[in-house]
């Protein structure tokens with residue numbers, strides 16, 4: 068899969084050179100290129116922002132540099148069959164990014180991420196880009212960041228780790244939080260007795276059926292306490308299977 072990220076702070080995306088994503092890039096499993104939006108300006112000051120029409124605080128990102136940056140990434144013929152690339156635009160006004168959306172995006176061939184700053188990107192860019200991209204404003208969550216880069220770090224990692232070969236053991240992708248609508252179960256390792264804190268006995272039993280039951284119950288219990296909103300989406304059958312003990 069091909070990722071392109073456009074930002075005025077390309078160095079913000081340096082963490083994507085590390086760890087599993089960095090190795091996937093070295094192994095050719097992922098092509099990821101970060102572009103400096105200022106490379107698509109032509110004035111001496113490499114200007115990317117200006118005052119907002121209608122007044123208000125802060126500055127707005129000028130449309131033309133974005134248009135030239137996005138045009139430079141126009142999909143080649145090899146992707147036309149797959150449809151237009153997706154343009155993900157991090158924004159507090161976007162749909163909230165979820166594991167389901169990560170899985171959806173992991174099926175795409177080409178993702179472009181537009182990292183806004185200041186008060187955001189001139190809205191006409193998103194309307195104009197719809198000619199060549201499937202535009203998806205996307206929010207990391209209901210809190211305010213200073214720009215899109217942090218969101219892109221999270222989204223790229225969440226998507227790239229789902230690609231074949233990126234995560235060493237594909238089984239570890241199966242029992243994850245939100246994979247089945249529940250939070251993940253607690254994990255433990257040696258020593259079994261640590262500062263008088265014991266590992267749950269059942270995990271030392273070797274009884275795989277009981278271990279599976281314990282883990283499922285813990286998933287349901289944690290989700291009921293920490294994320295009751297997710298419980299509401301579970302089937303009654305699923306809830307009846309567990310002894311929540313709440």
Ligand SMILES: CN1CCC[C@H](Cn2ccc3ccc(-c4n[nH]c(N)c4C#N)cc32)C1
Pocket residue numbers: 157158159182183184185186187188205206207208209210211212213214215218
């Ligand atoms: C209009 N507002 C005013 C307050 C400051 C904002 C700064 N900003 C500029 C570009 C930009 C992109 C994403 C996000 C962001 N915030 N929260 C999230 N979950 C996001 C995500 N994805 C924030 C951003 C802009």
